[in-house]
Amino acid sequence: MEEVLVLIVGAGPAGLATAACLSQFSIPYVIVERESCSAPLWQNRAYDRLKIHLAKEFCELPHMSYPVDAPTYIPKNQFVKCLDDYIERFNIQPKYLTAVESSTYDIDEKCWSIIARDIEKCTIVNYKAKFLVVASGENSEDNIPVVPGLETFPGVAIQSSNYKSGISYTGRNVLVVGSGNSGMEIAYDLSSHGANTSIVIRSPVHIMPKELIRLGMTLVRHLPMKLVDDLIVMMANFIFGDLTRHGITRPKKGPFVVKSGSGRLAVIDVGTVGLIKKGNIKVQGRMTKIKGKVVEFEGGKEGSFDAILFATGYKSTANRWLKNGEDMLNSDGLPNKELEFQNHWKGANMIYCAGLGRRGLAGIALDAKNISSDIKSSIESMPG
Numbered sequence: 001m002e003e004v005l006v007l008i009v010g011a012g013p014a015g016l017a018t019a020a021c022l023s024q025f026s027i028p029y030v031i032v033e034r035e036s037c038s039a040p041l042w043q044n045r046a047y048d049r050l051k052i053h054l055a056k057e058f059c060e061l062p063h064m065s066y067p068v069d070a071p072t073y074i075p076k077n078q079f080v081k082c083l084d085d086y087i088e089r090f091n092i093q094p095k096y097l098t099a100v101e102s103s104t105y106d107i108d109e110k111c112w113s114i115i116a117r118d119i120e121k122c123t124i125v126n127y128k129a130k131f132l133v134v135a136s137g138e139n140s141e142d143n144i145p146v147v148p149g150l151e152t153f154p155g156v157a158i159q160s161s162n163y164k165s166g167i168s169y170t171g172r173n174v175l176v177v178g179s180g181n182s183g184m185e186i187a188y189d190l191s192s193h194g195a196n197t198s199i200v201i202r203s204p205v206h207i208m209p210k211e212l213i214r215l216g217m218t219l220v221r222h223l224p225m226k227l228v229d230d231l232i233v234m235m236a237n238f239i240f241g242d243l244t245r246h247g248i249t250r251p252k253k254g255p256f257v258v259k260s261g262s263g264r265l266a267v268i269d270v271g272t273v274g275l276i277k278k279g280n281i282k283v284q285g286r287m288t289k290i291k292g293k294v295v296e297f298e299g300g301k302e303g304s305f306d307a308i309l310f311a312t313g314y315k316s317t318a319n320r321w322l323k324n325g326e327d328m329l330n331s332d333g334l335p336n337k338e339l340e341f342q343n344h345w346k347g348a349n350m351i352y353c354a355g356l357g358r359r360g361l362a363g364i365a366l367d368a369k370n371i372s373s374d375i376k377s378s379i380e381s382m383p384g
Helices: 014-022 042-043 074-090 182-192 211-220 225-239 255-262 272-278 359-383
Strands: 001-008 031-034 098-106 109-117 123-134 156-159 173-177 198-200 207-209 268-270 283-284 287-291 292-297 302-304 306-309 349-352
Touching: 001 014, 014 359, 031 255, 042 074, 123 359, 173 182, 173 302, 182 198, 182 268, 182 272, 182 283, 207 211, 207 225, 211 225, 211 255, 211 268, 225 255, 272 283, 302 359, 349 359
Parallel strands: 001 031, 001 123, 123 349, 156 306, 173 198, 173 306, 198 283, 207 268
Antiparallel strands: 098 109, 109 123, 287 292, 292 302
16 A cells, blocks of 8 residues: 555646646655556647647646747647656656556545556555546547447548548548547548548537637637627638538537537638638538448438548546546546536545646646645645
8 A cells, every 4th residue: 555645647738737736835746647658648649740729828738838939839749748848847757557447535534545557567556645636638538439330331440549640541532520620630631641531520610710719819818708709700701701501500609608618629720621612521411321331421422431530539537447526527527517617626525637627738737726726725724
């Protein structure tokens, strides 16, 4: 049994940010990570052309700014380098290949009992922690929807976490399922590499030039959110024109109202809209059935494909190992208090969650600061 004051589960940006903030208060902690590296989503499961979708001024981790010469939209490899520098600066030493299998709260001893497995040594490690921080990520496992007949598809069918580049898909018929930032950018990458690309857009989506999102995020600090939404939607419609005839509609609520409620960011256009308008990327409705290589869509349309890429997001796995955390996380392993942004990071019995509020890197930074300050206050109020 190893007794620790704070146990952080996960060494992605959220866990690292929390560790850095705790170190500022000289609060000891242990951070465990089931993978063999920090930020495994960024290092191992991200496509080559990925950049942080928001301007760097909205994406800084606590207590360390990006280098002055860093581009406004930081590429994946440079962001990983920044995380490595962050780890070195705050002397963060994650225990890699350590997978938490269960965490339960001991009411009598007022502490968390955690059972973890050292994957490399095939041994069990027991921790007793006063404070537990769930930073295992909202993107810890691939999410592939159930599609009737998918098992009959003879081609390549993968989740976007396994996609790197469109270079190996040149000349092939490829269907991208999902119209978030990853889906739209992968569709662009595929088409740019000569793939015959189609994309499934199942619901209304806000698509914005990155400059408009940057402008909106600056204005929303000073003006009413609805006013900012109306302004940037009007500007986006002027830039893109009417996209409804291409199968793309906007939600009734504006992009910042949507983000404040659900955490879902507007899609940042990297050139995908232009390729859709040219007909290089075809928009399809919801999939209804797969029969061999043929995919059927709503309205009776169908097409033959060599590959299907599911850009359908990820899901949290925290509920699989966390017990007694029901007041903080819902059945999807995400905060119950998601709509109460100021409170979602804290549960009962000294448990916290960092980076599960669907608020991106800015939300991660805020979570880490709130959690470390709350732990500091709790320690100071303890008797003795």
